[in-house]
Amino acid sequence: MMMVLGMFVFSLPTLAYQELQRQSDWKFASNARVGLRDAKQYTGKGADNITLSGWIAPELTGSAFSLDALRLMADTGKSWFLIQGTGRIYGSFVIEGIDEGLTELDGSGDAKKINFTIKLARTDDSVLSALGLGDISDLRNMMDIDGITNSIADKARDVVGNVMDGVKSTAGSIADGIKGRLGGGA
Numbered sequence: 001m002m003m004v005l006g007m008f009v010f011s012l013p014t015l016a017y018q019e020l021q022r023q024s025d026w027k028f029a030s031n032a033r034v035g036l037r038d039a040k041q042y043t044g045k046g047a048d049n050i051t052l053s054g055w056i057a058p059e060l061t062g063s064a065f066s067l068d069a070l071r072l073m074a075d076t077g078k079s080w081f082l083i084q085g086t087g088r089i090y091g092s093f094v095i096e097g098i099d100e101g102l103t104e105l106d107g108s109g110d111a112k113k114i115n116f117t118i119k120l121a122r123t124d125d126s127v128l129s130a131l132g133l134g135d136i137s138d139l140r141n142m143m144d145i146d147g148i149t150n151s152i153a154d155k156a157r158d159v160v161g162n163v164m165d166g167v168k169s170t171a172g173s174i175a176d177g178i179k180g181r182l183g184g185g186a
Contacts (some may be wrong), residue, residue, distance in 0.1 A: 058080030
């Protein structure tokens with residue numbers, strides 16, 4: 001397995017790409033200054049696009065039906081997780097385009113070789129938040145000593161509070177039981 005997009009597996013029997021290109025952009029506002037270079041202010045993340053290209057030879061490897069399956073996925077307009085075979089998670093992507101070129105045709109018009117290019121565009125802001133792991137700032141906070149200390153202290157307070165609530169509840173139940181056995185007077 002080379003990569004997975006949603007439930008579609010890129011591999012030799014389905015669709016093995018020979019090239020992966022990724023282009024990531026970040027946005028900056030530019031302000032002109034007299035006698036100096038323009039000042040740049042970071043305004044956020046830009047586009048993150050991946051292009052997969054290659055060819056298949058249906059008689060040897062790959063399937064023309066794989067491109068049809070990807071077209072059906074694109075028709076849904078949904079975003080799909082893109083995960084490399086090594087376990088690297090790229091994020092959630094939509095299929096923006098598929099280019100297909102048929103060459104070396106036989107007498108019935110069937111192609112012996114199919115060139116393809118698949119264009120994917122990222123739709124999520126954070127892989128970590130999509131997986132329910134928080135944001136990168138949460139990880140940064142966990143990595144510094146103050147964040148670790150505060151996190152441990154908060155957890156300890158929660159545990160102690162829960163234990164105290166449990167003790168109070170149990171003590172109240174025992175006291176009520178004793179009162180009941182002694183005839184309810186106290």
